[in-house]
Amino acid sequence: MIETFHGGLIVSCQAYPGEPLRDPRAMAQIAQSAVIGGAVGIRAQGLDDIRMIHESVPLPQIGLWKVGSGGVFITPTLEHALAVIAAGAEIVAIDGTRRPRPDGLSLAETIAAIHEQTGALVMADAGSFDDGMAAQDAGADIVGTTLAGYTGEAPKTVGPDFELVRRLSARLDVPVFAEGRIHTPAQAKAMLEAGAYSVVVGTAITHPATITSWFAEALRG
């Protein structure tokens, strides 16, 4: 199934707490629009969104469950991961950093349990090169650069972290998915040239409040 992602665009369809589009129907409609535009996969957050997208969108889905916003917050425990898979995600994205996890399991123990108990693949959301290496050793099927610049370990690059994608792609055997702050088609293409197996874009496609602010600020500036 990973092959269907090769060289393609995965669209992350997420709305944040309190936002007008925070509604599974809205996210499913955005995901359906991404299909029309040529996406090869969808990334979605929250059990209701994952369930509705699973029922209405004919693409493999990377599911996650965000709990809070600091520390280990992307699908933080094994229990959260199993729930995401039960909701219909073919791939579960989990925190793939080297930080302690709230349920006390190691990343390797978490991934082993997911593989034992389900047929799902695991995408480890890494924040640094060392995270990515450790995640592959822990058994991750995919390493993503999702958390680059968000864990305090590596500085947050102004644009996407091309260097991290380049280094991880050169060293890892598992596919590296470029994710985070990719805002233009040219940047997405450059990620493939940097070695990414696939490219995940969220905000620049699916978050109208932020996109609007880019334009509004440009006019003010």
Ligand SMILES: CC(=O)N[C@H](C=O)[C@@H](O)[C@H](O)[C@H](O)COP(=O)(O)O
């Ligand atoms: C750091 C974090 O919480 N990332 C989240 C992970 O799912 C999402 O909020 C991002 O939108 C997603 O990673 C896609 O990135 P971007 O929206 O920059 O294209």
